[in-house]
Amino acid sequence: MKITAIELDILESPYEYGMADDASDSRGPKYALLVRVRTDEGIVGIADCDSHPHVMKALIDAPRYLKAFSEGLKYAVIGENPFEYDKIWANMYQSAFYQGRRGAAIHAMSAIDIAIWDIIGKAAGQPVSVMLGARNHERIKAYASTLFRRTPEAMKEAVRKYRSLGYRAMKFGWGVVTEDPRRVVPLVAAARKEAGNDMDIMVDGMWTPDVKLAIQLVKELEQYGVFFVEEPLHSDNLEGYRKLSNAVNARIACGEQLGGLYEYKQLIAEADIDIIQPDVSRAGGLTETRKLVTMAEQAGKLIIPHAWTSDVLTAASLHLNAYQKHPLFQEFCTNDTPLSRDLVLEPLRLDADGYVAVPSGPGLGVALDEAAVRKYSVDALAVTV
Template identity: 80%
Template sequence: MKITAIEMSILTSPFEYGMASEASDSRGPKYAFILKVHTDEGITGIADCDSHPHIMKAFIEAPSYLHAFSEGLKYAVIGENPFEYDKIWTKMYQSSFYQGRRGAAIHAMSAIDIAIWDIIGKATGQPVCVMLGGRNHEKIKAYASTLFRNTPEEMIDAAQKYRSLGFKAVKFGWGAVTEDPSRVVPLVEAIRKGIGNDMDILVDGMWTSDVKLAIQLVKELGNFNVFFVEEPLKSDNLEGYKKLANAVDVRIACGEQLAGLYEYKQLLIEGDVDIIQPDVSRAGGLTEVRKLVTMVEQAGKLLIPHAWTSDILTAASLHLNSYQKNPVFQEFCTNDTPLSRELVINPLVLDSDGYVHVPTAPGLGVELNEEVIRKYTTDHLIVTN
């Protein structure tokens, strides 16, 4: 089997990102990046990528500047056998040396890598988690992932809504608490008083530079039994994260903005956070994050994948969680936007116990809704090298 082409579609949402007053929920990114990897045996792998779609397209389609050293990722991928995923990953990484082999380059590599694993699963008739090494779990507890509302009353209403939908956990992030981190305590207090103790509460997005303020706020949040606090500091502040993690009892989470094992190793050692949060579509794809699972387990930490785009990324994250020995949560984006909810014909759903089941069909186990893809596509390209 050989890879013959890479197809890229950039989709544009009719909505702007954020928490609009007329919306039933938060609205996700303005754009989506849908990628297909085609083979000479008629098997196609799919992926989405939680990164800037126009930049992803450029990284993949760019002409050769220096052969095998600085060129578009298409040169490292097309013509290769998808079962040689590690070889392909290494070629892509090397071919990105001069344009920056971390960050955006790994984001684009991640999308291609996820699609390659989808091909491997489809070619063998197995779900991706089996091909990763083991379907250790059939379902994963989900948390509703949304944005902070502006008032305590709105927070209580939102939390009650997610509980009525069957969620046993909810994460609120960004918005009001990024603008003013001190607002996080009364807003979280309102949730806990409003819904009682039968839901896990997770907090995201204070993103302050003030380590002492972060310590104070996280300690106060501990009074409301939050499961974790995600990115209370800016992600590059590793020294600050270590001070914070060692000063509080609440679990500290970080990692969605990192790419590649080198950066995660640095976070584990220098930041000493409790929970590592790779986004499979930014951290290096399943090939790289599969290795990270072992690294995190050996460090005595937890790994909870970040997934805030569509059911395509959620499915890839579910397979990673299934492969883990001790998964904790599956992030379940509740965005009220077609680019989150309508891109596949078999959407992932919550069961009555608040779990999402790991797909059982070959590959990722989700199938694109081509009609919806066409409706929202504003830029499209197929490269064949």
């Protein structure tokens, strides 16, 4: 089997990013990128990439500048056997040498890699988690991933909403607490009061440069039993994360903005956080995050994948979670946008216990709703060499 082409679809939401009011969910990203990798046997792998679609398109389709040093990723992929995923990954990394192997380049590599694993599963007639080497779990506890509301009463209303939808865990992030981190404590206090003790609550996005303020706020949040505090500091402040982690009892989480094992190795060694949050579509795809699971286990760290876009990325994250021995949560985005749940024929759903089933069909186990893709597509490109 050989890879013959890469197809890219840039999708545009009719909504702007953000929340219409305190009763609503985020409208989600304005744009989305779908990647299809085609083979000479008619098997097509799909992926979603949580990065800037127009930048991803350029990285994949760029003409050759220097062979194997600076060229579009297509040159490292087309013509290769998808079962040689390690070889393809290494070749893509090398091909992006001069335009920056980490960051945006790894995002584009990640999307291609996910689609390749989808091909591998479909060719074998097995779910991706089985092809990764272990399907240890059939369902994963989901948490509603949403933005902070502006008032304590709106936070209580949000808790009631997610509980009624079947969630047993929720994460509030960004918004007003990024504008003023000190607002986080009364908002979380209101959420805990409404939730009682039978729901997990997580906090995201204070993102302050002030380490001592972060320590103070996390200590105050501990009284409300938060399961973890995500990105209370800027992601590059590794020394700050170490100081914070050593000063508090709450679990500290970080990692959605990193790419590749080198950056995660540095995060583990220097920041000493508790929970690593790779986004499969940014961190290097399933090839790299599969290795990260082993690295994290050996370091005594936990992994909770970040997943904020469509059900295609959520499905890939579920397979990574199923591969883990001790997964904790599946981030389940509550975005009110057609680019989230509408892109697949059978959207992922919570069960009565607040869990999401790991797709059991071949490959990722989700199929694109081509009518929805066509409806929102603003730019489609077939990439060949």
